[in-house]
Amino acid sequence: MLIYGGAVAIFFVIAATAGVGLFFSPLLTHYIESDGFRQTMENETAKGLHFPSGQYLRIRRTGLLTAQSEGFRATNGQKAMKSIDARRIAARFNPWAVFVRRWELEEVHVQSGEIEVQIYEHKPEPVSLNPWFAIFLPNRVVLKRIESDAANVTWPLRGEQAGFFSTRLLITPNGPDFEYRANGGTLKMAVVPELYLRGAHLLITKTLFTLYDIDLAPNPQSDGSIRAYGNAGIGEDKSVDLEATFERLPIRGWLPAKWKDHLNGIAFGELHWTGESPKLEHSSGEGSLRLRNARIDDLAFLKKLAELAQNKAFERLDLNDCSMRFAWRYPKIDINDIEIEEKGKFRLEGAISVERHSLRGVVKLGLTRGYLDWLPNPTEVFNQERGGYLWTTMHLSGSIDHPQQDLSARIIELFKESPTAYLGLLFHQFETWLKKTFGGDH
Numbered sequence: 001m002l003i004y005g006g007a008v009a010i011f012f013v014i015a016a017t018a019g020v021g022l023f024f025s026p027l028l029t030h031y032i033e034s035d036g037f038r039q040t041m042e043n044e045t046a047k048g049l050h051f052p053s054g055q056y057l058r059i060r061r062t063g064l065l066t067a068q069s070e071g072f073r074a075t076n077g078q079k080a081m082k083s084i085d086a087r088r089i090a091a092r093f094n095p096w097a098v099f100v101r102r103w104e105l106e107e108v109h110v111q112s113g114e115i116e117v118q119i120y121e122h123k124p125e126p127v128s129l130n131p132w133f134a135i136f137l138p139n140r141v142v143l144k145r146i147e148s149d150a151a152n153v154t155w156p157l158r159g160e161q162a163g164f165f166s167t168r169l170l171i172t173p174n175g176p177d178f179e180y181r182a183n184g185g186t187l188k189m190a191v192v193p194e195l196y197l198r199g200a201h202l203l204i205t206k207t208l209f210t211l212y213d214i215d216l217a218p219n220p221q222s223d224g225s226i227r228a229y230g231n232a233g234i235g236e237d238k239s240v241d242l243e244a245t246f247e248r249l250p251i252r253g254w255l256p257a258k259w260k261d262h263l264n265g266i267a268f269g270e271l272h273w274t275g276e277s278p279k280l281e282h283s284s285g286e287g288s289l290r291l292r293n294a295r296i297d298d299l300a301f302l303k304k305l306a307e308l309a310q311n312k313a314f315e316r317l318d319l320n321d322c323s324m325r326f327a328w329r330y331p332k333i334d335i336n337d338i339e340i341e342e343k344g345k346f347r348l349e350g351a352i353s354v355e356r357h358s359l360r361g362v363v364k365l366g367l368t369r370g371y372l373d374w375l376p377n378p379t380e381v382f383n384q385e386r387g388g389y390l391w392t393t394m395h396l397s398g399s400i401d402h403p404q405q406d407l408s409a410r411i412i413e414l415f416k417e418s419p420t421a422y423l424g425l426l427f428h429q430f431e432t433w434l435k436k437t438f439g440g441d442h
Contacts, residue, residue, distance in 0.1 A: 029061045050079040065093045086113035110148040117155050146171040162189040167197055177205045193253035196220050207235030224248035238277040245270045265294030281330045290323035317342050331356050347389055359403055361396035381410050
């Protein structure tokens with residue numbers, strides 16, 4: 001046993017000495033910079049990243065254990081990565097890992113690059129047949145750390161390129177899989193305004209995408225945030241479970257173009273999204289929304305109301321309270337616990353549902369007496385008094401593009417019952433028209 005142990009020790013000493021000599025040898029430098037080594041690296045890298053092929057630019061040895069290439073490209077990926085274009089790659093090799101049958105890269109640094117990702121169906125890896133002497137060779141590649149100063153991680157969305165742009169990316173191993181951390185850069189997607197990435201931490205395995213945390217902001221200086229965490233299956237199980245919260249988020253950038261000049265405010269809320277797959281028709285969820293410093297102005301409806309009521313205060317609404325809860329199960333969305341109020345002027349309470357553009361709802365509208373003076377016998381329609389407001393119930397119907405309500409018909413009936421008030425309203429409208437047509441007070 002002593003002789004055997006001594007022989008083994010001598011073998012490793014000789015191997016280590018030969019290995020040190022080999023790494024100082026110019027022959028190794030010549031081999032690393034040869035076309036044969038580059039082609040071998042292209043094949044192994046493409047196989048490890050699940051591409052049919054790949055291409056390295058010239059590889060140069062830059063130190064005893066380091067090498068550099070100007071870039072690597074691959075397309076038509078079979079799994080999460082559809083394409084990759086990495087520029088100015090530097091790697092550091094650990095020679096001692098060869099003795100435990102590993103090709104180990106302690107650090108890989110990428111100056112910049114672009115990765116396009118895709119959804120894929122996981123399939124078992126084919127079993128490869130190795131030659132008999134493979135049992136003496138390293139049997140796996142280990143990457144300890146991959147870092148990029150400016151990476152673009154993109155995916156297609158609605159015919160456009162979406163993704164994280166110019167983000168700092170760090171990739172580290174987690175067992176046989178990898179964890180990803182990113183910070184800085186911009187999220188660009190067709191359905192949302194541009195957002196700044198404060199940080200993200202996620203894990204991708206063969207069957208599960210896990211988002212530990214993501215923190216987004218309207219811009220680097222903003223104190224607003226969107227935080228989210230959850231997971232999504234990427235194997236046979238495609239289920240999704242995501243939770244998100246948002247605070248101090250300006251809403252103007254999230255509104256349709258026709259609303260941007262009319263509605264403003266700061267949003268707070270939460271969202272929980274689940275589904276048996278990421279598809280909208282298979283999903284459901286719930287959440288809440290509340291606005292602070294909300295303002296509605298310059299709407300044609302409000303201007304018309306101000307003319308009828310002979311009160312310019314209706315042209316602009318400064319909301320003290322604006323909150324609601326919502327839930328959806330495709331294809332229906334329910335908006336409940338609606339509370340909208342400008343104190344001393346009006347308050348709105350109720351619930352609305354939308355199903356395939358069809359609109360239904362019942363809301364209660366309350367106005368203070370001072371804002372009902374323009375109506376003849378207002379208590380016939382606003383027939384309940386509570387909390388300083390006179391209230392009426394309004395039923396909504398139609399579609400989201402052409403909403404309808406039953407309040408206007410009841411107000412028209414009031415004027416029919418009071419001809420004097422109706423004539424006064426007509427004269428007021430005629431007077432307004434004359435002023436607009438002939439230059440105001442002249």
